[in-house]
Amino acid sequence: MATRRTFLRISAAAGLAAPSIVSAQAPGRVVVLGGGFAGATAARTLKALQPSLDVTLVEPNPIYTSCPFSNNVLAALRELSQQQFGYDAVRKSGVTLARTAATAVDAEARTVTLADGNRLSFDRLVMAPGIDINWTALPGYDEAAAQKMPHAWKAGPQTTLLRDQLQAMEDGGLVVMSAPANPFRCPPGPYERASLVAYWLKIWKPKSKLLILDSKDAFSKQRLFQNAWAQLYPGLVEWVPLSQGGKVTSVDPATLTFVTDFGRHKAAVGNVIPPQKAGAIAQQAGVADRSGWCPVEPVSFESTLRPGIHVIGDAAIMGGMPKSAFAANAQAKVCAAAIVERLAGRTPPDPILINTCYSLVAPDYGISIAGVYRPDKGVLADVPGAGGVSPLDVVGGFRGQEAQNAASWFRTITAEVFG
C-alpha cells in the first residue's frame, strides 16, 4: 500500500503517467521571453507539468512591477513597493533565470541571442514581451515627452512620476488624460485610473477637474463607470468621445498641451495613454504582423507566422480576450500544457479560457467584467451566453464585495505567479 501510494504521488509530481512516451524522449528545451504575468506563469507551469523539461526564463529586470493595482499608487492608496515582486519562487520551482534581455530570435535555427552574448537553443519558444509604447504613432510624444507627460502604462518610475505631478499640482488645476484607440493593454484601465484620480482629487484638490480625451466612442464597463462618476464625482470628470472631438492628434510636452481637431487643451498635469504595440523583440522575431501585434492559433497560441514560437499575453492577438493580467495568466497555463502535450507527440485538446477583470471606481466600490472563450473558426471567441459586466442596479454591499474580490484577486494571482 505504501509503495503504491508512493508511486502514485511520484507519478502525480513528475508527470510519469505515460512512461512509454515520456521516458523514451529527450527532455525538451523551452525558452520563455519576458517575466510578467504571462511569461513567469508559463515558465512555472511548464516545470510543474513536466519537471524534466529544461525551462529558461529570460528577463532583464530583477523585480517585476505590476500594472494591476498601480492606479491605486496614483491615488496614494498603495506604495509602489507593494506592486513589486521578485523571481526567487520562480527560480525555486526549477526554472533557470537568464537575467538579461533577448536581442534576437532566429526562428529557423531555433535560437535566441541574449544581450550578455550567450545564445540559447530551444525546441519551443514562448514569447511574452508585453507591450511597447508606439513612439511614432502620436506626433510630439516620444520618450523625452514621457518625462513631462507620463504614460504610466508600464508600472514603475512612470507611475511615481505621475503621482508626484498630481501631488505637486495646485488645487484647481486641470488634469488631462488621453486614451487610445483599441487595442491596448487593459481596456478598462484608463477609466479606472480616471476614477481613482478623481477620488483623490475630490479629497485633496477639490477645485480641480479631470478631462478624458478619448479616441473611441465606447469603452469597457462604460455605463458602470459613467454612473459611478455621476454618483461619486459629479462635475469632476468629463469624458470627450471620438465623435465629439476626443481624438488627440498631437501633444506639445513643453506646454503640456493636448491637440485635437477641435481645439487645444492645456493641462496642469497631462497623462498620455499612448498607442501601443507588441514588445520590440516580437517585431524582430517576425511574429508581429502589420498591426504591430502577434497573430496566434487558438489552441496552443503558436504564432501563425513563425512555427515553433508561441506568443501569449498582451503582445498576442487573442480574439475576444482582452489584454489583461488575468488573461495572460490563463493563456500561459493553457500554452504550457499544450507545449507539454506537443513535445510528447500528442495533440493538445481545445481549451476553454476565462477572463475576469475588476476595476475600482473608489477604494470600496468595485466593478467587474468576465468572459469565457474557446477556439472557434481559428480564433478565441466568446462562448455565447456567458460573460458580461456587473449589474447596473445592485443592492446592499455588492460594489464593496467586488472591491474586496478585486484585492483578493490581486493577492491570489501575484502569489500564484511570483509567490
Added chain:
Amino acid sequence: MTSRLLLRGPAGALALAGALAAGAGAAGPAAAADAPLLAPPGASSCTGCHASRPLPDSSIPRIAGRKAGEIVDFMNNYRSGAWPSSVMGRIAKGFDEQQIAAIAAWFAAQPQ
C-alpha cells in the same frame, strides 16, 4: 488524507470525472492512460482567482480539495441564477454539465 493522496493522480481525477459525467466520452479509460496531469478544459483558468495553495485573508474561497459534488452544485446554482453572485454566474454560463463535472473532479483531486 490517504484517500486524497491516492486521488491526486490523473487516473483518480479522470475516473471521478467519468463517474460524474456518466460516461462522458472525454473521460474514458483511453484518455486516462495517455494523459499526463492535464487539467480539463477551463480548469486552469480558475486558479487566477481561486488560489491553488492556501492563501490567508482572501474573500475568494479555494476550491482545490473540495468535494466534487459540492463544486458541481455551486456551478449549477450560479449558472441557473438560483444563487446570487458577482462574476461566477457570468462564468458558469460558459460551461455545460460535462465540462463542469470534469473540472469539479479535477479540483476535488487537488491537494486541499
